[in-house]
Amino acid sequence: MPRNPQHELALIEKLKLPGYFLIVWDIVRFCKEHDILVQGRGSAANSAVCYALEITAVDPVGMDLLFERFLSEERGEFPDIDIDLPSDTKREQAIQYVYQRFGKLGAAMTANVLTYRGRSAAREVGTVLGFDAPSLEKLSSLVRAWEWKDPKDTTERKFRESGFDLHNPRVHRFFELYEMAQDLPRHLGQHSGGMVICQAALDTIVPLEPASMPGRVVVQWDKEDCADLGIIKVDLFGLGMMAVIEDCLKLIPSTYGEEVDLAQLPADDPTVFEALQKADTIGMFQVESRAQMSSLPRMKPKRFYDIVVQVALIRPGPIVGKMVHPYLNRRQGREKPDCLHPILEPVLRRTLGVPLFQEQLLKMAMLAAGFTGGEAEELRRAMGFKRSEKGMESIEKKLRAGMERNGITGKAQEDIVHSITAFALYGFPESHAASFALLAYASAYLKCHYLAAFTAAILNNQPMGFYGPAILVKDAQRHGLRVLPVDILKSDWLCTIPPVGEHDGSPNLRLGLRYARGLRAQAGRAILLARAERPFTSIDDLALRVPELRKDEINRLAEIGALNSLDHQHRRSALWQADRAIRPVGPLLSSLEELGVPSPLAPMNTEERLWADYRGTGLTVGPHPMARRRDEMNRFGVIPAIELDRIPNGRLVQIAGAVIVRQRPGTAKGFVFLSIEDETGVINAIITPAIFDRYKLEVLSEPFILVYGPLQNLDGVISVKAERVTGLRTGAAAGSHDFH
Secondary structure: OOOOHHHHHHHHHHOOOHHHHHHHHHHHHHHHHOOOOOEEEHHHHHOHHHHHOOOEOOOOOOOOOOHHHOOOOOOOOOOOOEEEEEOOHHHHHHHHHHHHHHOOOOEEEEEEEEEOOHHHHHHHHHHHOOOOHHHHHHHHHHOOOOOOOOOOOOHHHHHHHOOOOOOOHHHHHHHHHHHHHOOOEEEEEEEEEEEEEOOOOHHHOOOEEEOOOOOOEEEEEEHHHHHHOOOEEEEEEEEHHHHHHHHHHHHHHHHHOOOOOHHHOOOOOHHHHHHHHOOOOOOOOOOOOHHHHHHHHHHOOOOHHHHHHHHHHOOHHHHHOOOHHHHHHHHOOOOOOOOOOHHHHHHHHHHOOOOOEHHHHHHHHHHHHOOOHHHHHHHHHHOOOOOOHHHHHHHHHHHHHHHHHOOOOHHHHHHHHHHHHHHOOOOEOHHHHHHHHHHHHHHHHHHHHOHHHHHHHHHHOOOOOOOOHHHHHHHHHHOOOOEEOOOOOOOOOOOEOOOOOOOOOOOOEEOOHHHOOOOOHHHHHHHHHHHHHOOOOOHHHHHHHOOOOOHHHHHHHHHOOOOOOOOOOOHHHHHHHHHHHOOOOOOOOOOOOOOOOOOOOOOOOHHHHHHHHHHHHOOOOOOOOOHHHHHHHHHHOEOOHHHHHHOOOOOEEEEEEEEEEEEOOOOOOOOEEEEEEEOOEEEEEEEOHHHHHHOHHHHHHOOEEEEEEEEEEEOOEEEEEOOEEEEOOOOOOOOOEEOO
């Protein structure tokens, strides 16, 4: 199917859409002129016109993408162009430009109707019925929104296990009202990125209201309503990884003495693909989840298009559609690729005969049945999630008739029809996957080659991604990065990279003051302003020159060791001095620095420092909590994560560590997946439904666990299938990422 950009231009002209494309181009132009990283994605990446206008970064001709997935005459609606921006003030700068460009009555955010769901519904119903705070907490925990719904996990069972009697009239009424409230509208919010635009008369079409955020206006309709009325909509999404990449690119020149241009990254960097093949992907965009890590060693990506496939493959749709294992088996040579019919080989060859992308569905209909691009898009929509029996029957007849004209009959026809109808529900847009793959590759390249800059950038843009700061820091340390603690004399508000040579000659990372929990940005700015005048000489000097510091804030800085560099203090000594220094004194003495007496308190021990670190910053730059327990674990026969790849498949082993991820996907039939971290790496444990029922308390609530069971080492994917789960004695630990 040859590509003709003139065809795109003619259709855009016919549908009277040049103005729409120029509006989007103008927003992208503004971002580029104001040093805002920007990338169009979604089905727009199928368009050569979008690529030529530099709205998108994916070459649709080189990737053989299908324009009709983006725009066709039959669709009768505006095309959908998503613009990804850094999820910080830069995105708001772009949004405010749209308001300024089109006027107060010419642009507005679309609304989002928020409904009563899960824990919030339970809390509000419980509050109305007068339950006390502890009971409210227990009630809301009963309705945790797990993806997997265990048939045995009935409401009666959950209430009984938690000590609630459903025969109690008030408890029974709570359950009735909670069920009735589900999905009812609660309030009107803002859509995460949707903006509608018109010629300065939006209020004549839809009611407008000021948003709670200054400088924003919101329409009182959601984006579907606006689309139905033909109002132009542009999506300006904030993407955390865009902010990370942008910040990283700014840190690299001063740290490494190099300039990096995203458009000029080498396409086949061996270090990147080595990391991907080993699933060494913590912090990398779209490829860092447990499910991604479990498939990457089997996938063994070797080129950019493999990343496109990887992004699309590990999603609920392909998993439910049973596409994952056939593709990976063919990838490994265990199954022979089957393209259903020779005519479909050009479409299905590069995904080994397994249809993964929506664009492939369209091309299959075009080649096998002679559909036009617009008719193929109509087929995809008819067989999508909003299926109608009448619409499906009509389009299937047309599909079969077209295949018969092309001589495709019998079993081949049945296989193609079944493939298209089954796949239509689950396919992912190839253009979308390609746009995400660009960011995935860029994040992998930056992490592999500029670890200090990448880690600083990702820590400065938290919260985002699959793992929290504690896991990101430990991963960076395992890769050789030295991470320095918060220091009142050296830390900025954000994490920084000290000048090379200040410590060991290679780039290090210094945690920023923002990681001192409870320290307000206002107090942080005051510290930096005072320090810029001259360094602090003592804790009393700090308290005297930064009156904005509250008692809890200076105590927090002392507790996490940020004041140790003043007077060569240890943490308890700093807490002693801080508590005295912050006490109010009369006006006669307020301007005088007091030289306090030495603290009589003993220094904190290792465990106490760990607790203080996690309590005060959510992480530790010192040894992992499991490191100090390694001798104990060795006596138990526990094997560290780094040594598991040397153990034969099927051997019974014991693993132990901090639980950092708990997942129970709706597609996994009740299985629970745990990611467990020790000082050497991350281990996966698989919990069957029966084992979960037996060890439910340990799996759900213990921060450190010991798991016993057979090792599974399949194609380099290592996990332990639990037969026994034991909670280890409580120790300091970071929070876990549970059931998200």
